[in-house]
Amino acid sequence: xxxxxKRLSFQLTISLVTxxxxxxxxxxxxxxxxxxxxxxxQVKAEMLSTTKNVGLALSLLIDSRRxxxxxxxxxxxxxxxxxxxxxxxELADYTRRASSFENIxxxxxxxxxxxxxxxxxxxxxxxxxxxxxxEMAQSHFFSEVKMQKSSWISExxxxxxxxxxxxxxAAPLLFENEVHFVVTGTLAVNKNVLFQRIADYKIFDSGYLxxxxxxxxxxxxxxxxxxxxxxPANQIQLVRETLSAxxxxxxxxxxxxxxxxxxxxxxxxxxxxxxxSVPAEESLAGIDSYIDAQFRTGLIATLIxxxxxxxxxxxxLRVFKRLAKQVQAVRSxxxxxxxKTGLExxxxxxxRFNHLIHENELSHRxxxxxxxxxxxxxxxxxxxxxxxxxxxxxxxxxxTLVIITGYTREQLLQGAxxxxxxxxxxxxxxxxxxxxxxxxxxxxxxxxxKHGHDQEVWLKVHSKPVFDHGICLGHxxxxxxxxxxxxxxxxxRSKAYxxxxxxxxxxRGIEQVxxxxxxxxxxxxxxxxxxxxxxxxxKAVNDELGHEAGDMLLEQVARxxxxxxxxxxxxxxxxxxxxxxxxxxxxxxxAARIAAAVVESVALIKVHENQPPVTVSIGLAIIxxxxxxxxxxxxxxxxAAYQAKYLGRNRWVFxxxxxx
Numbered sequence: 001x002x003x004x005x006k007r008l009s010f011q012l013t014i015s016l017v018t019x020x021x022x023x024x025x026x027x028x029x030x031x032x033x034x035x036x037x038x039x040x041x042q043v044k045a046e047m048l049s050t051t052k053n054v055g056l057a058l059s060l061l062i063d064s065r066r067x068x069x070x071x072x073x074x075x076x077x078x079x080x081x082x083x084x085x086x087x088x089x090e091l092a093d094y095t096r097r098a099s100s101f102e103n104i105x106x107x108x109x110x111x112x113x114x115x116x117x118x119x120x121x122x123x124x125x126x127x128x129x130x131x132x133x134x135e136m137a138q139s140h141f142f143s144e145v146k147m148q149k150s151s152w153i154s155e156x157x158x159x160x161x162x163x164x165x166x167x168x169x170a171a172p173l174l175f176e177n178e179v180h181f182v183v184t185g186t187l188a189v190n191k192n193v194l195f196q197r198i199a200d201y202k203i204f205d206s207g208y209l210x211x212x213x214x215x216x217x218x219x220x221x222x223x224x225x226x227x228x229x230x231x232p233a234n235q236i237q238l239v240r241e242t243l244s245a246x247x248x249x250x251x252x253x254x255x256x257x258x259x260x261x262x263x264x265x266x267x268x269x270x271x272x273x274x275x276x277s278v279p280a281e282e283s284l285a286g287i288d289s290y291i292d293a294q295f296r297t298g299l300i301a302t303l304i305x306x307x308x309x310x311x312x313x314x315x316x317l318r319v320f321k322r323l324a325k326q327v328q329a330v331r332s333x334x335x336x337x338x339x340k341t342g343l344e345x346x347x348x349x350x351x352r353f354n355h356l357i358h359e360n361e362l363s364h365r366x367x368x369x370x371x372x373x374x375x376x377x378x379x380x381x382x383x384x385x386x387x388x389x390x391x392x393x394x395x396x397x398x399x400t401l402v403i404i405t406g407y408t409r410e411q412l413l414q415g416a417x418x419x420x421x422x423x424x425x426x427x428x429x430x431x432x433x434x435x436x437x438x439x440x441x442x443x444x445x446x447x448x449x450k451h452g453h454d455q456e457v458w459l460k461v462h463s464k465p466v467f468d469h470g471i472c473l474g475h476x477x478x479x480x481x482x483x484x485x486x487x488x489x490x491x492x493r494s495k496a497y498x499x500x501x502x503x504x505x506x507x508r509g510i511e512q513v514x515x516x517x518x519x520x521x522x523x524x525x526x527x528x529x530x531x532x533x534x535x536x537x538x539k540a541v542n543d544e545l546g547h548e549a550g551d552m553l554l555e556q557v558a559r560x561x562x563x564x565x566x567x568x569x570x571x572x573x574x575x576x577x578x579x580x581x582x583x584x585x586x587x588x589x590x591a592a593r594i595a596a597a598v599v600e601s602v603a604l605i606k607v608h609e610n611q612p613p614v615t616v617s618i619g620l621a622i623i624x625x626x627x628x629x630x631x632x633x634x635x636x637x638x639x640a641a642y643q644a645k646y647l648g649r650n651r652w653v654f655x656x657x658x659x660x
Contacts, residue, residue: 048250066151066153070151073151106184109146149174154170157228171184204279213228258281261283384397384405385401405449422448422449457483460482518633530634532640554577564601595618619643640655
């Protein structure tokens with residue numbers, strides 16, 4: 001995968017170059033479209049102008065020929081009827097030669113040919129043409145002239161002998177406002193200089209002019225050489241739609257040959273239609289070179305701009321190099337703050353950075369002072385303290401721990417505590433410590449330890465995990481020498497405090513334990529739970545099976561209680577079928593599990609096949625800040641046990657849950 005350098009100068013340059021390229025590309029595209037539209041508009045305007053000029057030239061040609069025939073008819077109208085024929089030959093021949101008519105004819109009112117301008121030299125072709133126009137005159141020619149009593153121009157037609165495309169111009173000879181004769185002149189379109197120029201006209205490579213009659217027959221079209229051919233239906237529809245409300249139009253039309261620009265102009269006098277057609281691609285051919293030159297110019301300008309931007313970025317980012325050197329100087333202690341750069345945004349960051357440096361310095365001083373104070377407190381503490389990382393390796397010990405264990409600081413950091421456990425259950429102790437580390441929970445372990453001065457002592461290790469936003473940072477703990485305390489406990493476990501039947505602590509011993517446990521928990525704000533137990537149906541066992549069976553049952557209950565509690569817990573018999581369990585440093589959830597285990601195990605005890613079912617009701621009381629002595633806890637536990645019996649026996653309840 002392509003990876004770009006992470007330098008700020010490179011990233012800024014790339015961003016600016018990308019933005020520049022996008023802008024230049026957008027400008028080039030918009031400019032090209034604008035130029036294309038502009039050129040297209042110019043081409044359309046020029047094409048329409050050319051079309052109108054050709055149309056005006058045709059109009060001028062047609063009007064001049066119409067006026068010539070009208071003038072000839074007017075001159076003949078001034079003659080007597082008897083002189084018209086003679087005078088016609090003279091005037092018609094001159095007019096024919098002067099106005100490039102093919103021939104000029106004189107017809108009577110019935111449409112019969114009376115004379116023509118070439119009577120003395122009438123060729124076969126001329127005779128055929130004369131016969132054709134006489135036929136036209138007799139059919140529909142005169143009807144228009146006699147009805148309008150004005151000049152008339154025919155639809156183009158083809159002569160049979162010469163295949164010339166001819167237009168006939170007719171004008172009436174009026175005597176007392178009545179038509180007596182009709183003068184008709186014929187003009188061969190294909191022989192006319194103007195039409196030849198139209199045929200030779202070229203625009204671009206493939207553009208051409210075309211002319212159609214009012215009936216949309218082809219007068220001239222390079223694609224349809226057959227004269228007077230009917231235009232295709234699609235072209236007829238296009239012309240009619242385009243010129244339905246105007247005499248001129250410009251459009252772009254899609255054909256099989258591609259897009260074409262077309263202009264149309266309808267002559268006002270004879271309604272001929274002149275059209276100019278050009279391929280759209282050719283009309284825009286000239287712009288390609290312009291766009292290409294514009295692109296090269298833009299490319300050169302872009303490259304120059306990129307070089308300038310690269311240079312400017314490098315120059316402007318030198319301030320960051322200076323800042324990096326100053327930061328390094330601050331880190332190494334050669335400077336105490338950063339210098340301002342003169343750039344508002346960066347100076348704001350520098351101001352905040354310098355403020356952070358100042359605050360960090362103050363915090364460092366305070367932390368140093370607190371560390372010195374903490375070291376002093378820990379070094380003078382009567383309890384050993386240690387800190388371990390999240391994996392359990394000790395990283396700090398105070399002086400008291402060195403004294404308690406008899407090992408040097410270095411030996412303790414290397415694991416001297418774990419290496420000198422001499423308890424018979426060494427593996428279990430280490431396993432409990434490792435489990436506490438893995439589960440990131442609080443633990444309390446007591447074991448026999450080989451002191452550095454070759455003596456045996458009892459140590460109690462209490463550790464707690466330290467969390468920051470749910471992440472375990474490590475463990476802190478205390479180590480206490482409990483050798484003397486254990487000696488007192490052994491005294492408590494002596495015969496004077498022992499119940500002879502169950503080998504549990506007797507009333508005197510368990511009361512002493514409750515007293516000591518309550519004072520320690522109250523003093524050090526530790527957890528403490530009392531369990532008051534009362535057997536259900538024990539009297540029935542004595543009554544039905546005898547006291548011997550009852551004693552056997554009490555012994556098995558005692559063993560079940562000892563199996564359910566922890567090593568640091570105490571179990572005692574108050575008397576009869578009443579027992580007490582003391583749980584120092586035990587949270588509520590763990591106490592509930594112990595009570596449940598006791599209820600379950602007692603229900604399984606059976607000393608005789610006919611034994612009535614024996615269960616246990618347990619009341620649990622948790623130490624409260626307002627307790628005045630252990631007796632307050634014991635009273636709550638007793639009331640909770642009574643409540644358990646009332647609720648159906650064979651169960652345990654917390655006094656707090658019962659509102660006790």
